[in-house]
Amino acid sequence: MFSRSGRLVTEMELKAFNQRILPVQGRLFRLAQLFLRSREEAEDAIQDVLLRLWTNRQQLESYNSIEALAVQMTKNICLDRLKSHHHKKMTKDADLVSMEADDVSPYQQAELSDSNQLMLRLIGALPEQQKLILHLRDVEEYSFEELEQVTGLSINNIRVILSRARQKLRENYLKVNDYGSGY
Numbered sequence: 001m002f003s004r005s006g007r008l009v010t011e012m013e014l015k016a017f018n019q020r021i022l023p024v025q026g027r028l029f030r031l032a033q034l035f036l037r038s039r040e041e042a043e044d045a046i047q048d049v050l051l052r053l054w055t056n057r058q059q060l061e062s063y064n065s066i067e068a069l070a071v072q073m074t075k076n077i078c079l080d081r082l083k084s085h086h087h088k089k090m091t092k093d094a095d096l097v098s099m100e101a102d103d104v105s106p107y108q109q110a111e112l113s114d115s116n117q118l119m120l121r122l123i124g125a126l127p128e129q130q131k132l133i134l135h136l137r138d139v140e141e142y143s144f145e146e147l148e149q150v151t152g153l154s155i156n157n158i159r160v161i162l163s164r165a166r167q168k169l170r171e172n173y174l175k176v177n178d179y180g181s182g183y
Contacts, residue, residue, distance in 0.1 A: 017054060020060070020066055021050065021053055021066070024066075024070055024071075025046065027071075027140050028046055028049060028070055028071065028074045029042055029043070029046050030139065030140065031074050031075065031078075031132075031135060032046055032049075034139070035078035035079070035081075036078055036081060036082070037120075037124075041081060042078075044081075045074065045077045045078050045081060046074070049073045049077055052073060053069075053070060053073070064149070065149045065150070067146075067149075068151075068152075071136070075128075075132060079128065118173065118176060119173070122169050122172050123135075123169065125172075126165055126169070130161055130165035131165070133151065134162060134166070134169075136150065136151075137158075137162055144158055144159070
């Protein structure tokens with residue numbers, strides 16, 4: 001296999017790249033899906049990230065955390081896609097967890113689906129930094145130390161941002177459910 005410069009890409013180079021990047025690919029995909037709300041768009045974004053990482057594989061050693069770099073690249077690519085004119089209006093999230101359990105009535109299924117839709121809208125309305133930190137901490141289960149490395153923020157700042165994001169979600173969720181006002 002040859003790179004663009006004609007240099008032979010060794011099997012060892014490919015193996016090392018795969019060992020470092022593939023373990024975080026699932027996290028990157030879920031992050032992309034959080035931003036883009038479309039499986040296909042998220043897959044395209046991750047392909048862009050992987051291609052950029054591969055193209056710049058010689059410089060990866062200079063970074064303290066390749067995972068932090070990959071998360072930042074994913075976030076930036078997703079934000080670019082959201083800003084582009086080609087991005088379609090957000091559609092229903094077709095990948096919601098299936099709620100076809102036998103012990104759940106159709107009424108309960110509808111109620112759970114509505115609650116999930118509401119939470120997705122509320123999370124989507126958060127500022128980008130709050131959305132990112134909330135996702136990385138509560139969905140991806142990053143430790144505060146990992147968040148510090150990925151975001152470049154101090155642990156205290158991360159705690160404040162996370163607390164504000166959760167508080168905002170709680171307030172908006174209660175506001176919608178208590179007063180029946182649409183969001």
